[in-house]
Amino acid sequence: MAPRKALGMRLTEQEHRKLAAEIDPATERDDRLAALSRQALDRLREFRSALITAAVTGQINVAAWGKRGESDRRLDQIEEEMTRREASA
Numbered sequence: 001m002a003p004r005k006a007l008g009m010r011l012t013e014q015e016h017r018k019l020a021a022e023i024d025p026a027t028e029r030d031d032r033l034a035a036l037s038r039q040a041l042d043r044l045r046e047f048r049s050a051l052i053t054a055a056v057t058g059q060i061n062v063a064a065w066g067k068r069g070e071s072d073r074r075l076d077q078i079e080e081e082m083t084r085r086e087a088s089a
Helices: 013-057 062-066 073-088
Strands: none
Touching: 013 073
16 A cells, blocks of 8 residues: 555545455455345244244143254244245245
8 A cells, every 4th residue: 555545645546446346346245244144043033933932832842852852843844934935035
């Protein structure tokens, strides 16, 4: 970086375009990662809600599931439903 830039002096149009060309791909990548993170959080919240609902309504036997450490049939159904929704979106 030239000393005049470090002193807060203005960039030429060419310098500005070069800097923008370097920053744009990183910004796009960050935007994509942020969108994917939001999508993952939304799906996790949806799964959490479905799991709590299934446990409260008795569709999942929480005590038995915890002892055997295996997936419950209702949990599998919830996961399949979410996968189908994601594929159709």
